Amino acid sequence: MVDVILGLQWGDEGKGKIVDYFAPGYDIIARFQGGPNAGHTLYVNDKKVVLHQIPSGIFHQNTMNLIGNGVVLDPVTLKRECETVAAFGIDVKKNLFISERTNIIVPTHRALDKASEHSKGEGKIGSTLKGIGPAYMDKTGRNALRAGDLLDKNFVSQYIKLRLKHQKLLDTYNFNDDISSWEDEFFEAIEFLRTLNIVNGEYFINNKISEGKKVLAEGAQGTMLDIDFGTFPFVTSSNTISAGVCTGLGIAPQKINQVLGVTKAYCTRVGSGPFPTELEDATGEELRKIGSEFGATTGRPRRCGWIDLVALKYTCMINGVTQVVMTKADVLDSFKTLNVCTSYNVNGNETEEVPFQMTRVKLEANYKQFAGWDMDTTAIKNVADLPSNMSSYIDFINSYIGAPVKYVSNGPGRDQIVAL
The missing domain is CATH 3.90.170.10 (Adenylosuccinate Synthetase, subunit A, domain 3)
Structure with a gap:
C-alpha cells in the first residue's frame, strides 16, 4: 500500500513537516522526483534542518528512506546532507537507499544551467541553478549517468565522455567559468556514494509492498510546477503530480491508496x-x-x-x-x-x-x-x-x-x- 504526499501550489507548501508528521505510521518514505532544488524544512530537537535530497523520514530510526529513479541526484549535496543528518546520531548507511536508476547531476549540468539561464535575460524562468533541467534533458536524451554506473569500473571514462559533450554546448554560450573545484567535490562525493545502499529500486519497493510494508511517497516542488500541467514554461523538469509516483518509483497505479495534497x-x-x-x-x-x-x-x-x-x-x-x-x-x-x-x-x-x-x-x-x-x-x-x-x-x-x-x-x- 502506497500513500502520497505532494504539493498543490508552486512548491514551498511545507511538505517536509507534513511527511515528518506522518512518517511514524510508515515503514518506507520514498522520494519519487525532483532534485536538490527541493527544500523540505524540518525541526529536529528544536533545530531547523533543510533536506534537499534525502527523504523527510530520515530522522525516524526505524523508517527506511528510498531515493527513487525519478529523482536527479547531486552527490555533493547528498554527502553534505548525510553529514548533517549523522550529526543528529542517524546512521544513513543503515536506513537510506538509492535506486540504481537514479540519474546523477554532474558539475557540467550546473554549468549548463547557469549558462542557459543567464543567456535568457529578462525571459529567464527562475532556475535554482542546481543543474536539474540539464540533468533531466540528458535523461530524455539517453546520455545520463545513473547511480548504478558508479559501481562500474568504466565510470570515469563514461563521465569524461559526457563532460566533453557538455563542453561543446558550453562553448556555444561562451561559458568560461572554472569548475575544477566543482569536479574535485564531485569525485570526493562519488566515493562517499559508493559506500551507501545502491539498490534495484523497483524490486526493492515492490518487494516491501508485497511484504505488507506501508510506503509514503514524498513529492518535491508543487503541482503548478509540473512539466506537463504547470504554468509552462515557468515549471520544473519533472512530473510533480501523483502519476509521477508510478514512473518515479516503478510501482503500478493500483498500489496507490491515499493522496494527501498540501496547500x-x-x-x-x-x-x-x-x-x-x-x-x-x-x-x-x-x-x-x-x-x-x-x-x-x-x-x-x-x-x-x-x-x-x-x-x-x-x-x-x-x-x-x-x-x-x-x-x-x-x-x-x-x-x-x-x-x-x-x-x-x-x-x-x-x-x-x-x-x-x-x-x-x-x-x-x-x-x-x-x-x-x-x-x-x-x-x-x-x-x-x-x-x-x-x-x-x-x-x-x-x-x-x-x-x-x-x-x-x-x-x-x-x-x-x-x-x-
Missing part, C-alpha cells in the same frame, strides 16, 4: 512566472514577513498572495487528492479580512478553469471576502477550539475544491497540527 492557507511562488493572486503591496509584504517567506533552497524572497481556489481545485483534480493538509494557517491570524480567489477573468470572460497559457492572456482574479479570526491559534490542539471564522474559511474551501481539508498546521513545530 498553504495563502499562496506563494519563487522565481518567475504567472501568479494570479499575487499581492505586490503592503499586504503581500506582511504575508512575507509573518510567514518568513524566503526560499529554503535559494533564500530568495517568495512572492505572496491570497489563496487561489481555481488553481487548487485544478490540482486536486489532476492528482486525485483524497485529503488536504492546510499549512501556515497561523500566518493569517492577525489579518482582519481575507480574500479567496473563486474565478478568473480571462480576456474579459469569467472562468473557473486554469487556462492553457497564463502568460498569453489578460488574466485577473475574482475574490470572495471573509472575515479574519484575529486571534493567536498557534497553541490550539483540538478542532473544537478553532475560531469560528477559521472554520468558515476552511468549510468554504472544502466545498469549492471538492476535497476535504483534514489537517491544519498552525505553526512550524511537529506538534502544531490539528486534525479536523
Whole structure:
C-alpha cells in the first residue's frame, strides 16, 4: 500500500513537516522526483534542518528512506546532507537507499544551467541553478549517468565522455567559468556514494509492498510546477503530480491508496512566472514577513498572495487528492479580512478553469471576502477550539475544491497540527 504526499501550489507548501508528521505510521518514505532544488524544512530537537535530497523520514530510526529513479541526484549535496543528518546520531548507511536508476547531476549540468539561464535575460524562468533541467534533458536524451554506473569500473571514462559533450554546448554560450573545484567535490562525493545502499529500486519497493510494508511517497516542488500541467514554461523538469509516483518509483497505479495534497492557507511562488493572486503591496509584504517567506533552497524572497481556489481545485483534480493538509494557517491570524480567489477573468470572460497559457492572456482574479479570526491559534490542539471564522474559511474551501481539508498546521513545530 502506497500513500502520497505532494504539493498543490508552486512548491514551498511545507511538505517536509507534513511527511515528518506522518512518517511514524510508515515503514518506507520514498522520494519519487525532483532534485536538490527541493527544500523540505524540518525541526529536529528544536533545530531547523533543510533536506534537499534525502527523504523527510530520515530522522525516524526505524523508517527506511528510498531515493527513487525519478529523482536527479547531486552527490555533493547528498554527502553534505548525510553529514548533517549523522550529526543528529542517524546512521544513513543503515536506513537510506538509492535506486540504481537514479540519474546523477554532474558539475557540467550546473554549468549548463547557469549558462542557459543567464543567456535568457529578462525571459529567464527562475532556475535554482542546481543543474536539474540539464540533468533531466540528458535523461530524455539517453546520455545520463545513473547511480548504478558508479559501481562500474568504466565510470570515469563514461563521465569524461559526457563532460566533453557538455563542453561543446558550453562553448556555444561562451561559458568560461572554472569548475575544477566543482569536479574535485564531485569525485570526493562519488566515493562517499559508493559506500551507501545502491539498490534495484523497483524490486526493492515492490518487494516491501508485497511484504505488507506501508510506503509514503514524498513529492518535491508543487503541482503548478509540473512539466506537463504547470504554468509552462515557468515549471520544473519533472512530473510533480501523483502519476509521477508510478514512473518515479516503478510501482503500478493500483498500489496507490491515499493522496494527501498540501496547500498553504495563502499562496506563494519563487522565481518567475504567472501568479494570479499575487499581492505586490503592503499586504503581500506582511504575508512575507509573518510567514518568513524566503526560499529554503535559494533564500530568495517568495512572492505572496491570497489563496487561489481555481488553481487548487485544478490540482486536486489532476492528482486525485483524497485529503488536504492546510499549512501556515497561523500566518493569517492577525489579518482582519481575507480574500479567496473563486474565478478568473480571462480576456474579459469569467472562468473557473486554469487556462492553457497564463502568460498569453489578460488574466485577473475574482475574490470572495471573509472575515479574519484575529486571534493567536498557534497553541490550539483540538478542532473544537478553532475560531469560528477559521472554520468558515476552511468549510468554504472544502466545498469549492471538492476535497476535504483534514489537517491544519498552525505553526512550524511537529506538534502544531490539528486534525479536523
